Amino acid sequence: GDSVTQMEGPVTLSEEAFLTINCTYTATGYPSLFWYVQYPGEGLQLLLKATKADDKGSNKGFEATYRKETTSFHLEKGSVQVSDSAVYFCALLNTGGFKTIFGAGTRLFVKA
């Protein structure tokens, strides 16, 4: 079945460091790919998404490119801030499906 694998955390970075959180997926067909973020004490919210191969999703300085050849959707940010401390979830939704499949989540700590 469809699945999402993302790097284990926690990831601890200093402010202004470069961030990469790896995500790979297994799916039949052509899924849409997502990154959701969960700030402390809150529910998940959509950070960015891409719906087809080679699309780049971007938001709040974060980017991820849909790479079909490597079945990956890695999240990157050039300069993290303390306010980026959160849990990040990679997810996929297959064409015509109801169920979004989530990865296990990666906790990010950013130190001042």
Add this chain to the structure above:
Amino acid sequence: DVKVTQSSRYLVKRTGEKVFLECVQDMDHENMFWYRQDPGLGLRLIYFSYDVKMKEKGDIPEGYSVSREKKERFSLILESASTNQTSMYLCASSPPAGVTDTQYFGPGTRLTVL
């Protein structure tokens, strides 16, 4: 803005109690979902509903049931709470496929079963 609200942020119950978790969305979404979130396991789908009175089992439905009598409300029921149901419960909603594939989440209910 889409708003998904959950009836409680924190709940403490005793083993064997019947527990109701309520979720309400204000955007007329067809689809609603209940997940539980546990460290290292991410989000696991318990049940979802794609229309009033319709429900489908997710990946871990055992020990849970749901009710959707009105479009905006989706309730999760623990018939007889057990300690292994201590978790964070997240509700989400989304429009039908083809409109957008984004899910909108509530703030979560942290349930502790003693």
